[in-house]
Amino acid sequence: xAAPQIVLGLVNGAFYALLSLGLAVIxxxxxxxxxxxxxxxxxxxxxxxxxxxxxxxxxxxxxxLSPLIVGAFGVVLERLMISxxxxxxxxxxxxxxxxxxxxxxGVFRNTFGSSGLPYSPPAALTGAPVDLGFMxxxxxxxxxxxxxxxxxxxxxxxxxxxxxxxxxxxxxxNAPLVQAFGVNVPxxxxxxxxxxxxxxxxAGVLAAPIYSVNPAMGSNFIITVFxxxxxxxxxxxxxxxxxxxxxxLVEGLTRxxxxxxxxxxxxVIMAIVLVARPAGLFGRA
Amino acid sequence: xxxxxxxxxxxxxxxxxxxxxxxNGARAQANNTIKIGVLTDMSGTYRDGCGPGSxxxxxxxxxxxxxxxxxxxxxxxxxxxxxxxxxASTIARQWIDRDGVNVIIDVATSSCxxxxxxxxxxxxxxxxxxxxxxxxxxxxxxxxxxxxxxxDTWMLxxxxxxxxxxxxxxxxxxxxxxxxxxxxxxxxxxGLIGKQGGRVLGSVKHPFPGTTDFSSFLxxxxxxxxxxxxxxxxxxxxxxxxxxxxxxxxxxxxxxxxLLMIASDVHSxxxxxxxxxxxxxxYYWDLNDRTRRLANKVKGDMGGAMPTMxxxxxxxxxxHYLKAVADMGVAQAKAGGAETVVRMKAMPTDxxxxxxxxxxxxxxxxxxxxxxxVKTPAESKGPWDYYKLxxxxxxxxxxxxxxxGGCPLVRT
Numbered sequence: 001x002a003a004p005q006i007v008l009g010l011v012n013g014a015f016y017a018l019l020s021l022g023l024a025v026i027x028x029x030x031x032x033x034x035x036x037x038x039x040x041x042x043x044x045x046x047x048x049x050x051x052x053x054x055x056x057x058x059x060x061x062x063x064x065l066s067p068l069i070v071g072a073f074g075v076v077l078e079r080l081m082i083s084x085x086x087x088x089x090x091x092x093x094x095x096x097x098x099x100x101x102x103x104x105x106g107v108f109r110n111t112f113g114s115s116g117l118p119y120s121p122p123a124a125l126t127g128a129p130v131d132l133g134f135m136x137x138x139x140x141x142x143x144x145x146x147x148x149x150x151x152x153x154x155x156x157x158x159x160x161x162x163x164x165x166x167x168x169x170x171x172x173x174n175a176p177l178v179q180a181f182g183v184n185v186p187x188x189x190x191x192x193x194x195x196x197x198x199x200x201x202x203a204g205v206l207a208a209p210i211y212s213v214n215p216a217m218g219s220n221f222i223i224t225v226f227x228x229x230x231x232x233x234x235x236x237x238x239x240x241x242x243x244x245x246x247x248x249l250v251e252g253l254t255r256x257x258x259x260x261x262x263x264x265x266x267x268v269i270m271a272i273v274l275v276a277r278p279a280g281l282f283g284r285a
Numbered sequence: 286x287x288x289x290x291x292x293x294x295x296x297x298x299x300x301x302x303x304x305x306x307x308x309n310g311a312r313a314q315a316n317n318t319i320k321i322g323v324l325t326d327m328s329g330t331y332r333d334g335c336g337p338g339s340x341x342x343x344x345x346x347x348x349x350x351x352x353x354x355x356x357x358x359x360x361x362x363x364x365x366x367x368x369x370x371x372x373a374s375t376i377a378r379q380w381i382d383r384d385g386v387n388v389i390i391d392v393a394t395s396s397c398x399x400x401x402x403x404x405x406x407x408x409x410x411x412x413x414x415x416x417x418x419x420x421x422x423x424x425x426x427x428x429x430x431x432x433x434x435x436x437d438t439w440m441l442x443x444x445x446x447x448x449x450x451x452x453x454x455x456x457x458x459x460x461x462x463x464x465x466x467x468x469x470x471x472x473x474x475x476g477l478i479g480k481q482g483g484r485v486l487g488s489v490k491h492p493f494p495g496t497t498d499f500s501s502f503l504x505x506x507x508x509x510x511x512x513x514x515x516x517x518x519x520x521x522x523x524x525x526x527x528x529x530x531x532x533x534x535x536x537x538x539x540x541x542x543x544l545l546m547i548a549s550d551v552h553s554x555x556x557x558x559x560x561x562x563x564x565x566x567x568y569y570w571d572l573n574d575r576t577r578r579l580a581n582k583v584k585g586d587m588g589g590a591m592p593t594m595x596x597x598x599x600x601x602x603x604x605h606y607l608k609a610v611a612d613m614g615v616a617q618a619k620a621g622g623a624e625t626v627v628r629m630k631a632m633p634t635d636x637x638x639x640x641x642x643x644x645x646x647x648x649x650x651x652x653x654x655x656x657x658x659v660k661t662p663a664e665s666k667g668p669w670d671y672y673k674l675x676x677x678x679x680x681x682x683x684x685x686x687x688x689x690g691g692c693p694l695v696r697t
Contacts, residue, residue: 008500106328113590114332115521118555121532129534135504138532210532211497212524212553216330220497255489255501260463262501263492 004135005252011141013248014148015203019225020232020240021152022199025159028235029172029192032082032093037225038218039104040197043070044204045213046108049117059122059209066205067198074197078190086189101219108215116212144206151202152241159237168192227270233283243281317615318358321347321603322386324376324401325416326393327365330494330520333549335416338596339391341586345579346603352611359607362386366397368494373397377404387619388413388606391599395419395466405430411622413606415598418519418545419469420685423649427692429623432630434650435598436567438466439685441544442474444565444656444678446515449542450481454513457542458506459488460499460526462518467493470517470544486511491518499526503533515542524554531558547593551671556662559671567654567683568594568638569672579637591669597638602650605634642680647692654683 019041026034047069048062057065077100085092120126121140129136159165171178171185179185204218211217224247232243247266254265273281323343325335340363347359362384366373373392380386381404388411392398398417405412406428413432414422420437457478461467467490475485486509489502503526506514514535516526523546530541546564570580570591579600580591592600609629610618618625626648634642639652657672665671687695 004504005501008498008504011500012498109328109332113549113553114328114330114336115334115549115553116524117553118558120557136534138534140532141500210529212521212528214521214553216521217497220495252501256505259489259491259502263495 002253002256005256006249007132007135007137008141009249009252010145010245011248012251013245014145015207015221015244016225016228016248017152017241017244018148018199018203018206019221020228020244021155021237022196022203023225023229024232024235024237024240025155025199026193026196027229028237029168030082030093030189031086031090031172032097032193033090034193034196035094035098035222036077036101036104037097037196037200038220038222039101040070040074040200040218041204041207041221042108042215042218043073043104044201045119045208045211045217046112046117046204047201048205048208049119049213052119059205063202063205067201070201070204071194071198074194075190077197078193082193083186083190101222105215105219112215114214114216116214116217119208119213121209140209144210147206148203151199155199156237156241224266227266231266231270231273231280233280236280236282236284239280239282317356318360319352319388319607319610319615319618320360320362320384320386321606322362322364322377322380322384322389323391323599324364324366324373324380324389324397325391326368327363329368330522331368331393331416333553333590334520334547334593335391335393335595335599338583338587338590338592339415339599341583342592342596342600343390343603344586345583346600347607349582350604350607350611352607355611357607357611357615366392366394368394368397370394370396370400374400374404377401377410378408381405381408381410387411388622388625390602390606391415391595392417393595395421395469396464398422399426399465402426402428402431405622409622411606411626413599413602415602416595418466420473420690421465421469423645423647424685424690424692427647427690427694429626429648429694432602432626432644432648432650434602435594436565436654437649437684438470438473440567440654440683441470441565442477443685444654444676444683445542445544445563446474446477447481448563448656448676449513449515449540450478450483454540454542455481455483456511457483457485457513457515458509458511459485459515459517460502460506461488461490462493462522463490464493466519467517471515474515474517474544491522493518493522496522497525499529500533502526503530503535507533507535507539511539513540513542515544517544519545520550524550527554527562528558547595548591548669548671549593551659552590552669556660556665556671559659560661562659563656563675564659565654565656565678566594566672567652568592568597569655569657569674570597571670571672572655572674575637575640589668601634601636601638604636605629605632605644608632645684645687647687647690647695649684649687649690651680651684653680654678 047066051057051062125140129138232239254262323340364376390413392401393416395417415435420439422433459471461471551559630644642652644650656676
């Protein structure tokens with residue numbers, strides 16, 4: 001009974017990990033709590049739908065194009081609005097991005113309605129589910145776990161092991177100094193925000209064939225994902241990935257033991273972690 | 286400047302007259318104005334089935350009622366309760382106390398419906414509920430101020446559930462939305478399954494709103510080995526369940542009973558996924574000439590979407606209410622909600638949405654219900670051509686017998 005639920009928990013955990021990864025990257029580099037992350041996740045799914053229905057571009061194309069398009073939207077947001085708030089308290093960034101999220105959701109709701117649009121998984125990933133011995137897992141869900149895992153590792157490698165990542169980390173510690181070395185820090189920050197937004201959009205495209213593509217799909221996720229980021233430690237990239245997968249598992253198991261509490265269990269854990277380790281499980285105090 | 290006595294007296298006489306004029310004018314207008322409040326889900330999971338479309342349908346009813354020709358003004362206001370019962374009752378109170386709303390129509394989401402149900406009784410106002418589903422509104426919780434218009438959980442259980450059991454689906458597992466509506470729908474369907482000799486093997490309740498992944502619940506349903514998996518939820522929740530059930534291949538060995546699904550849900554799912562599902566509604570736009578006429582009138586204002594049964598119910602309810610108002614006069618209609626409801630119950634109903642019908646003493650509006658099967662993509666001729674009629678459940682069988690509801694208004 002528990003083994004299949006653990007696998008399903010991993011699938012949900014993959015989404016939590018991808019979304020909290022983007023949030024952690026943005027918070028770590030920009031010190032902005034990006035509340036528009038859920039809306040950008042939703043936009044990723046909608047852009048995939050538009051690409052398919054308006055331009056005939058299938059899933060695989062959308063997987064690359066949609067994060068680029070939504071990421072470009074992120075560049076505009078960052079340049080026009082968010083960049084003005086870096087010197088102010090976190091709260092202003094949170095309020096701005098929360099407001100943006102409400103506006104974006106409202107526009108999509110008015111245009112596309114609330115019950116959602118159909119989006120089918122690609123032909124290569126449909127068909128008979130994979131037999132894992134103890135359960136039948138749809139091919140598409142297996143793909144989501146693998147894809148999310150690969151993207152998480154790749155992001156971590158870029159930030160921890162490459163020169164670009166080193167610049168990024170240095171810029172968060174002391175931006176003026178890095179700028180003095182001739183690195184264009186504002187541009188790097190803009191691109192970091194775009195990358196974080198692109199990760200959200202990528203998660204959106206991955207989610208489109210599983211969940212109904214509807215304007216509320218992001219806000220359903222985002223509160224949970226914030227809890228994941230808080231538990232993992234704000235800004236900790238590895239922490240948010242591990243916590244994302246782990247909390248997906250916890251939630252999955254709760255659905256067997258006491259399903260009514262499955263929406264709350266993550267917040268109970270968050271409360272406990274905040275009391276015992278205020279900086280989060282992987283955060284630096 | 287000198288003022289003579291006559292001018293002074295004349296001016297003094299004119300002051301109260303002038304001051305009084307607009308006041309009397311406003312009161313005269315208010316006395317002839319009926320205010321309808323459409324309280325519904327404008328932003329959440331049920332928006333497409335009711336929401337702005339319900340407002341459009343109520344406005345259409347105002348136009349079709351012809352009350353303007355009798356000098357009656359009708360004002361329509363709208364409110365979004367966001368599926369929160371506390372917000373629903375706050376808006377209802379404000380509307381009745383401060384804004385002079387005379388009747389509240391629609392009230393989606395059973396928990397909100399039950400909250401407003403209490404408010405209208407306390408204030409002697411009126412609720413004409415179209416989208417809320419719980420059969421408790423005309424059962425143990427019934428009151429003289431509410432009419433339950435379009436459908437209810439008992440009717441859904443009886444029509445869709447009954448058809449499933451008759452077709453051999455005698456063991457069930459429920460996936461239920463964890464609030465008033467889901468509980469009522471599971472209870473009514475369980476009652477019916479028991480009566481027809483079937484068994485319920487288990488059920489799982491999912492948090493509402495905010496659940497997007499149903500795979501754990503579907504897996505539990507699969508493991509139960511029940512012949513039928515009953516979905517006692519609605520809107521986006523049901524859409525996600527059906528989508529994910531197809532993904533997990535649940536429908537290969539088990540049957541899915543979508544206990545509440547409406548045309549806008551099918552539109553969102555797409556026929557590829559929704560084909561073959563059995564569902565029950567009391568209105569479908571393509572049922573007959575009259576239903577098509579109503580749809581053609583409103584679809585332009587609804588962005589080309591066809592009205593759902595919830596929206597059509599708002600039309601029908603508003604139309605009948607205005608008939609009663611025209612019959613008894615505005616002043617009397619505004620004097621007391623319960624008295625107006627008595628008049629509405631005494632008058633037969635007839636409209637393009639449901640045809641001829643009536644309202645029972647317990648507040649249940651009566652009309653036939655229909656069991657449909659969702660067409661395959663090949664059978665469908667175009668957008669919104671979604672249903673095949675399988676069976677018409679006649680009026681006398683469609684709703685719970687009045688004696689079984691336990692409504693205290695009914696004298697036995």
